[in-house]
Each structure stands twice: as C-alpha cells, then as structure tokens.
Amino acid sequence: MEFLKSGFKTVLGATETGQQPSAAETVEKLVERVISSTLLDDRRDACRALKALSKKYRIEVGAQGMPALIQILKHDGQDSEVISYALDALCNITAAEEFDEEADNPAVSVNVGEQFTEMFIKVHDHVTLVMGYLEEYDFRVRRAAIKLITTLIANKTRDLQEIILVSPMGVSKLMDLLTDSREVIRNDALLLLIQLTKGNSNIQKIVAFENAFDKIFEIIQSEGCSEGGIVVEDCLILLLNLLKNNSSNQQFFKEGSFIQKLSPMFNITPETEEADWGPQKVSNIHCMLQVVRSLVTPSNQQQVISSCQKVMRKSKILDSLCSILMGSGVPPDILTETINTVAEIVRGDKENQDQFSKVMAPSYPPRPVIVVLLMSMINEKQMLELRCAVLYCFQCYLFRNEESHKAVVETLLPSSEAEGSSHSIGQLLCAGLFSTDSLANWFSAVSLMHGLVDSVPQKEELLRVLLATSGRSRPVTLLEQCTNLLQQDSYKQQSKVGLLMLLCMWLAHCPIAVKTFLSTNGTMAYLTAQISANEHDENEYLIQGLCAFLMGICIQFNDNSLPNQKRNDICQLIIKRIGQETFCNKLSEVSRHESYSRACKQPQIRTKSASDLLLDYEYCKLYKGLEALIAKLVSGFDVDGIELTELTLSSEASALVAQYKGIIRDLDGQINTLQQSSKKLETKNVELEHKLSQIQNLNTQLSDQNTLLKAQIGAVQKGTTTSGDEAAVNALNAAQFQTNLYYAENMRLTQELESLRKRLENEVQLSKTANDELQKLQKDQEDLLELLTDQETKIARYEEQLRTAGCLIENDDDSENNGDTKYNEVALNDNLVAAGLL
Amino acid sequence: MSYAYLFKYIIIGDTGVGKSCLLLQFTDKRFQPVHDLTIGVEFGARMITIDGKQIKLQIWDTAGQEAFRSITRSYYRGAAGALLVYDITRRETFNHLTTWLEDARQHSNSNMVIMLIGNKSDLDSRREVKKEEGEAFAREHGLVFMETSARTAANVEEAFINTAKEIYEKIQEGVFDINNEANGIKIGQQHSPTNPSLPGAGNQAGSASSGCC
Numbered sequence A: 001m002e003f004l005k006s007g008f009k010t011v012l013g014a015t016e017t018g019q020q021p022s023a024a025e026t027v028e029k030l031v032e033r034v035i036s037s038t039l040l041d042d043r044r045d046a047c048r049a050l051k052a053l054s055k056k057y058r059i060e061v062g063a064q065g066m067p068a069l070i071q072i073l074k075h076d077g078q079d080s081e082v083i084s085y086a087l088d089a090l091c092n093i094t095a096a097e098e099f100d101e102e103a104d105n106p107a108v109s110v111n112v113g114e115q116f117t118e119m120f121i122k123v124h125d126h127v128t129l130v131m132g133y134l135e136e137y138d139f140r141v142r143r144a145a146i147k148l149i150t151t152l153i154a155n156k157t158r159d160l161q162e163i164i165l166v167s168p169m170g171v172s173k174l175m176d177l178l179t180d181s182r183e184v185i186r187n188d189a190l191l192l193l194i195q196l197t198k199g200n201s202n203i204q205k206i207v208a209f210e211n212a213f214d215k216i217f218e219i220i221q222s223e224g225c226s227e228g229g230i231v232v233e234d235c236l237i238l239l240l241n242l243l244k245n246n247s248s249n250q251q252f253f254k255e256g257s258f259i260q261k262l263s264p265m266f267n268i269t270p271e272t273e274e275a276d277w278g279p280q281k282v283s284n285i286h287c288m289l290q291v292v293r294s295l296v297t298p299s300n301q302q303q304v305i306s307s308c309q310k311v312m313r314k315s316k317i318l319d320s321l322c323s324i325l326m327g328s329g330v331p332p333d334i335l336t337e338t339i340n341t342v343a344e345i346v347r348g349d350k351e352n353q354d355q356f357s358k359v360m361a362p363s364y365p366p367r368p369v370i371v372v373l374l375m376s377m378i379n380e381k382q383m384l385e386l387r388c389a390v391l392y393c394f395q396c397y398l399f400r401n402e403e404s405h406k407a408v409v410e411t412l413l414p415s416s417e418a419e420g421s422s423h424s425i426g427q428l429l430c431a432g433l434f435s436t437d438s439l440a441n442w443f444s445a446v447s448l449m450h451g452l453v454d455s456v457p458q459k460e461e462l463l464r465v466l467l468a469t470s471g472r473s474r475p476v477t478l479l480e481q482c483t484n485l486l487q488q489d490s491y492k493q494q495s496k497v498g499l500l501m502l503l504c505m506w507l508a509h510c511p512i513a514v515k516t517f518l519s520t521n522g523t524m525a526y527l528t529a530q531i532s533a534n535e536h537d538e539n540e541y542l543i544q545g546l547c548a549f550l551m552g553i554c555i556q557f558n559d560n561s562l563p564n565q566k567r568n569d570i571c572q573l574i575i576k577r578i579g580q581e582t583f584c585n586k587l588s589e590v591s592r593h594e595s596y597s598r599a600c601k602q603p604q605i606r607t608k609s610a611s612d613l614l615l616d617y618e619y620c621k622l623y624k625g626l627e628a629l630i631a632k633l634v635s636g637f638d639v640d641g642i643e644l645t646e647l648t649l650s651s652e653a654s655a656l657v658a659q660y661k662g663i664i665r666d667l668d669g670q671i672n673t674l675q676q677s678s679k680k681l682e683t684k685n686v687e688l689e690h691k692l693s694q695i696q697n698l699n700t701q702l703s704d705q706n707t708l709l710k711a712q713i714g715a716v717q718k719g720t721t722t723s724g725d726e727a728a729v730n731a732l733n734a735a736q737f738q739t740n741l742y743y744a745e746n747m748r749l750t751q752e753l754e755s756l757r758k759r760l761e762n763e764v765q766l767s768k769t770a771n772d773e774l775q776k777l778q779k780d781q782e783d784l785l786e787l788l789t790d791q792e793t794k795i796a797r798y799e800e801q802l803r804t805a806g807c808l809i810e811n812d813d814d815s816e817n818n819g820d821t822k823y824n825e826v827a828l829n830d831n832l833v834a835a836g837l838l
Numbered sequence B: 001m002s003y004a005y006l007f008k009y010i011i012i013g014d015t016g017v018g019k020s021c022l023l024l025q026f027t028d029k030r031f032q033p034v035h036d037l038t039i040g041v042e043f044g045a046r047m048i049t050i051d052g053k054q055i056k057l058q059i060w061d062t063a064g065q066e067a068f069r070s071i072t073r074s075y076y077r078g079a080a081g082a083l084l085v086y087d088i089t090r091r092e093t094f095n096h097l098t099t100w101l102e103d104a105r106q107h108s109n110s111n112m113v114i115m116l117i118g119n120k121s122d123l124d125s126r127r128e129v130k131k132e133e134g135e136a137f138a139r140e141h142g143l144v145f146m147e148t149s150a151r152t153a154a155n156v157e158e159a160f161i162n163t164a165k166e167i168y169e170k171i172q173e174g175v176f177d178i179n180n181e182a183n184g185i186k187i188g189q190q191h192s193p194t195n196p197s198l199p200g201a202g203n204q205a206g207s208a209s210s211g212c213c
C-alpha cells in the first residue's frame, strides 16, 4: 500500500495533507490525466496507477476509465508498456471472478465483470483492436491481450465468437499463437482456444483446418503424453471441443490418421502400481478416453462410427484399453470410463465384438473378461457407475450381433459345455436374477433382454432353459421361474420392472413364447389383477403399464392355438374385467413415466441414483413400435368379439358380417390345426419309412447270415460223418443253436416289420383324410367369402335403395306415407335376413 | 494409409453452382440431385496417384452464400489448391468470378493453384456461358480451366487430379516451401525406427510407403 500511495503522489502531485481523496476522486484524476496529458510518460504512469486500482476499485475504474483505456489502445500502440497496463486494467475490470481486494466492497455484484464485458464489446472494433495486439511480439503485450480476449470470451461466448468469426483471419491469428516458442504464451493460447471453440462448429472447423490436430499432438508429445502435466489435459480438452458433435472434424481427424496417434497414449505398462496413478495422470487418461468416445459415440453419423471403430481395432487401441481393464490398481473412475469406451468401440461392429469376447482375464482359472465384468455387475458392493458401465458394455457387445446373442443363450442350455463351471455368462445372469439385491435383478434382467433383441430363434431357445431347484422333484423352466418371481411380494419394484421388460422382449414377435407363457399357471390372473388394481405410487403405475403391455403382446402375437386363451378370449377378459379404456390408459403409463423420456434419449445409461434405473433404451424402442398397434387392436374389439371396423354398415348388416367373420375365424383355426397335424403326420411318415428301410436292411443281413450258417452246418455235418469227431459235433450243436436263435429273431423282426407297415398305412390314410378335410374346409371358406362379398354388395344396394326411398318420402310431404316407409324398412330387413339364411 | 504428400484444397464459388456435388462425385462417385445448401464448410478426402506416388487430398467444400463469406475466407490461407466453380447455365455466377478471384488472391498464399471450373456441362441446351469465355478468363488470369459435370462425372476426376499435378510440379520446381504447413502441403510420415531422420524435400519423401500412421 505504501508503494501505491507514493505512486499516487508522483502522479497526482502533492495532495493536501490530512485529506485522503476518495477512490472515485482518485480514479477521476487519473482518467483525466490519461486523456489529456500530452506526455507519454505521464499517461503511462496514470495507466499504471489505474491498473493498480482496477482490482480493488474495479467499479470506479471501469465506469470512468474504460474510454481512456481504449484511447490508449488506439493511439499509444508504439509503447508496449502503456499498452500492457491498459490491457491488464481492462482484464481486471472484466474478470468474472471476485478479487480478494474487493471482498469487502458491497457495491461489487456477482456479474460486474460480465457487465463491463458487455460495455466493452458493444463496439466490435474494440475487440479487433485487442486482437491486433496479439501480433505484437512483446511478451507483456501479447500475454495481456490473450488474457483479455480469454476473459471476454468466457463472459460473452456467443457474441465474441461471432465477432471473431467476422474479423478478418480472426481465428487464424489466434491459432498462430500456438506456435509461439514461449511456453507461457502457448499455454495461455490453449486456454483461449478452449473458450473460443466451445459449442461453435464453424470455429471448430477453422481451428482444425489450421492444423490444430498436428499442433495439439506435438504439444502433448513434448509434454510427456499421459504422464505430462496440466498442459496435456488442456490440449485434450481442446481436442475434445473440436471433435464432439462435429462430424466434419471427426472425419478430418480420421482421414488425417490421428486416431493412430492416440494409440500409444494408452500403452500403460502392466506393472503400473497404484502409486503411479497421480491425480494429473488420472485426469489426462480420463480426457483421452473421452476423446476416443467422441469419435464412436452412438449419436454420431453411422459412417463415421464404423470407420473409426475399424481404425481403433487396427491401431490396437481396443487392445490397449482391454489391458487397462485387466490391469491392477486402476482407479475406479478410470476403470468405469474405460469400460464405457470399450463399449462404444465394439458397439455394432462384429469384428470388434468378437475380439472383445475373446479377451481373457489373468485370473485363475482364466476367464473371459466379459464374465469378470458381469461378476462386478451383479456384485452389490461395486460402485453404481461401474455396474452401469458394465451393463452398457454388455449391451454394446450384443448390439446387432446374432452370434453374441446365441453365445449368451447357449450358456444357459442344458447341453452347454460351460455347464460345469459356475461362472458362465448365463449362470451369472441367473444368479443376478435370483439375488436379493434388487439392482442385480434389474441389471441381469436387462442384460438377458438385450440377448433377445430382434432374434426370435434365441427367444425360442431360451424357452428350453431349465433351472435346477433344491428339494423339488421337477426342475422349473426359466420362464416359469420369472413368472413366479413376478408374483412374489418380496421381489422389489425395480426388479419387477426389469423382469417385465425381459418378458415383453421375450414374448414379442414369438408366438411360441406367448403360448408357453399363457399356459403357465396364473399368469393371466396376475396380469389382470395388476392392471385393474388401484395404485397410487408412481412406480406402481409403471408396473401396471408394463403389465398391460405384456398382456397386449400376448394378444398381438397369439397364434390362437390355446383354447380359452385366444386373441378374442383375452380381449373379452379385458373388456369384462378391466375395460378397454382403462387398459389403454394403463398401457400409456409407460410413456408417461419420467424414466421413459430419460431412457429414450440415448443408449448410454445415465443415472445419479440406483433407484432411477427403471426403463431401458431397447425396451423403449420395442414399446414405441408396438404401443399404438396394441391399443388399436384392443379398442377394436367389442363385446361379441367383433373387431369394429365396418362402422358404416347398419347394425343388422354388420351383425351378419360379424357372423361370417366368426365362421371364417373358426375355419381359419381349424385349417391351422389341420395343417399342423398334417405336418406332424408327414414327419412321422418319413420317420416310419426310415425305420422300415432300416429293418429291411437288417432282415437281408440276417437271411444272408442264415444262409452262411446253413452252409457251415452242411459242411460240418459232412465232416462229422467222415471223422465222427466229438468236437465237431459240439460245434455243430452250437451252430444249430445259434441258427435257431437267429431264426427266432428273424421271425420277430418280420412281424414287427409287418406291424410297422400297417401303422404306416394307417397314418398315411389318416393324413389323407386330414388333407381332404382341409381342402373341403378351404373350399367352404372360399364359398363363404364369396357369399360375404355378395352380401356386402347386396347390402350396399339395399342401402342405396333405402336412401332413395327416404328421399322420395322426404320429397313427398305426406304423413300417410310414413306407414309405407316403415313397411319398406321391414321388407328390407326381411330381405337381409333371408339373405343371411342363404 | 500412407501417402507421399497431402494437399489441402478448397472449393469456392457462388451458391448452387455444384461445389458440393463435385466433391461428392469425386469422393463417393454419387450425384445428389437436390440442392443441399452447405452451411459453413464440409470436409471430404480421397487418395489419388500421381507419378506413381500416393497423394492424399483433403478437401474443404465451402458455402457459396454471401452470409458465410467471412467464414470461408478463413480457409484460403492454408490451402494448396482451390477449385473456383461457376455454373455454365447461369451467367451471373460467371460474372462474379472476378470478385471471387480478388478475394482468393488477397487471402491465400501466392502459390496457391487455382483451377477454374465451368460446371453442369451436361445442361448444354441451357448454356449461358460459352466454353471459349471460360477459356479466355482463365488465360487472362493465369488459371487452369475445365468444364465438368457433377451429374455425369465428366471431367470431375481430371479437375481434382490436374490441380494436384500442378501443385506437384510446383513442388518439384521448388516453388512451394513444403516444410511450412501453412501452405497446405504435408509430407507423408515415415515411421521406420531405423530411419528417424526428418523427411527431406522431394523425391526421397515421395518413395515412402511403409508407415502405417
């Protein structure tokens, strides 16, 4: 402070002793001097004093001094010192942060820096003026100019970006700063560019065009890559700004072979211990992972994603990341982000998915990395973020890959080789499904669900999965177990949501699964009870919605092969027990729930708390595709089981149509069953024929043997008569005995053959009758259809007549004619009835 | 993919003359019949061969609309080649060439190769600018000239490749300072551990084809 006071004395001359001038007065005098003094030295001193006051008295200096400072910038360009004071002073005035010096000044509001920024940039030339000083080589001037521009951009990003874009070569000039050999300048320039490139794709592209990628990598390498300091992190943040959501730059990055340059940065030696993961290194690696993700994140253009994924495999980035996954002592947040990154590198790329599935963890015994990850996912003690990342990774591994779907389901099937080991993917997921940790239930259900997306064969395979139960005689199927769990009160809401999503995915587009589900005891009763219950909890609403959707799927994908559980039966159940409107209302609960919009947004799993994990991205896609269909289907049924589509027909006519429809539907059903039984008979036929030919073969073989033996006997008999050898007689006896045996066997087989032949004939006959009947029915149906069309034409004609008649009556305004009209109507109805009887 | 050289191009000219279509035809061999206004700048790339050497072209397709002029100006400096395009069926796009050329000359480095292109040669019936006029303009201003059609792909390859040939010749003559990246030229990386020395100018660098990065 002493220094300051003496400073003022030299500037202001001697003040009257004992009377301290107020800050405002001092600033006023200084400003006066800056503006009017003809001596450069004077102006420089006044400027220096203003700068010194600009922290503590920023309002005074800003309000009164800004024009003076701008004037200095305009006219005193040849004196670096005064320029640097002016720039520094402006920088202090516009700073966003509060200075210690002004902490006790109540007049300073939070956004005073922003207000001064606004004042300053109102005239665009002021910014251009400051930009001009970037070209000044003098260290103080250049650095002060960089700082001021950085501050201005930070405060008024949009405005500054526009001003810089239109100022000639503005961005290019800023980019040139990166090549300054003075590290301090270069580092400040990095900070400036980070601010400048935020959310402006035009600027991002120009910066990239100006070889930013090359320059950034040069700096990163010179600073020691991932082991480097904060400058490396700054470089990576800038890189991230340039790549995020900018497909043009992403393509340029890929085409410029820069992905390959990222690769060595992930080479973290395997012997790395915890101690080596300093906070700066953690930040650096974290940023690098985000850079990788910015190239392959699912929201990017598909073409960019696939080409980047390929390069990441070839340049061994995927390999390096997998070894980080396996490394020891990796900090949890790095591990989590690495899992997310691996996830996006493999998503939808068959070769990458395949490579990932083959990575083995260095455990004893060695296990696939996927298995080790899933173990963490179902482990209650693991961090939520990590568990979510594993789920995401597993989903990405399954995404659009029929083979990986198959691999997952296979580990659950009884014949599977992995049966012995208790740590196959399937076993882990089952363990998770039946665990007491509701989050593990949810994670496992969703994981399994992703193995079924768009693959009907796997849905059918999964029906075969049996679970061994302790103390029970019969093993239960996985599907049964799922429905059991659903009905247990101890199974928590979140777990039920997971399970219901799994069931929906399982049954959708898979009539066999629907049938199996419907034939499981109590399922329909449970769903009906759930949907019609009166609940008040938001998550209960969601569960009701999921139940309604599941029931809808049971209608939509019902093949009408179960008596009493056909489409119509379930719709009747809805009409009588729930009500169509209530049903549709409940159905839409799913999309009304807040987790729906969250899950729809992106495949990544973003959540802050475990209880927020409810709906899943793929599930929402399924729901979106089917909801309207189901709602239409259900509300289209009426009490008599008729789909109300012919709203234009009179009630008699539509009843008639409905009658025919009913008949046709029944015939359809019959045809279906007949077709199925005919198919069954055909396969049986083939089987029997096969057996027959086998037996015939055996038969010839046996008779050959028989002949041979007979010949042998003959020979032996001859031998016996000549030599009378005891041994020969014995052999003969034995042979004869054997022959008898063969003979008996032969007889038996011939008989069996005969009976099989008969059975075959029977079956063929049966199949023929079935086919005949089928044809007859088809013919009947055709006739009926014809009749129906005929009826419809007739009805139309009658209606036409009716209408004409009505017209006539209206024209003829005579009350007596009303009777006639009635008569006409009755006659018409009679006609219709007559037609119906036809 | 390894390359001996990398050249940066820009494509400039009035809106609707077919700049984006030319790029798309060159990189993807496709034609886009609807005018998809370019906003700002778009990037494309392709590898070509000249004199047995792999040359990577990185191309920035700029927006022709006046509103983007200040943005597109940022791309002149740092480009080794420019395709200046007009539409032979719209005379005003030809009349604007002088302005474009002034702009380019003012902001680019003096060695930038400019190729003048009269596009939409397939629409001969609607032609408003004679081929001779284009030739004369090019001669007068020291440009290379070609008529192209982004629709039929006629001369499209040639336009991009001939520009590259011009640049390549200038490098051989030593006109370009290839170590200054601001010129829009880069020498291919040679990542062989036995030969860590920096790549020199010209022939030696051109023969490199091993580096994968």
Ligand SMILES: Nc1nc2c(ncn2[C@@H]2O[C@H](COP(=O)(O)OP(=O)(O)OP(=O)(O)O)[C@@H](O)[C@H]2O)c(=O)[nH]1
Pocket (backbone or CB within 6 Å): B013, B014, B015, B016, B017, B018, B019, B020, B021, B022, B032, B033, B034, B035, B036, B037, B038, B039, B062, B063, B064, B065, B119, B120, B121, B122, B123, B148, B149, B150, B151, B152
């Ligand atoms: N017949 C014909 N039409 C063309 C040709 N080239 C472009 N077009 C059409 O001209 C229109 C404009 O083409 P663009 O390539 O989008 O024009 P641009 O120069 O990129 O326009 P801006 O992006 O606004 O600067 C489109 O409808 C094209 O289909 C051509 O060679 N022949």
Ligand SMILES: [Mg+2]
Pocket (backbone or CB within 6 Å): B019, B020, B021, B036, B037, B038, B061, B062, B063, B064
């Ligand atoms: Mg365009």
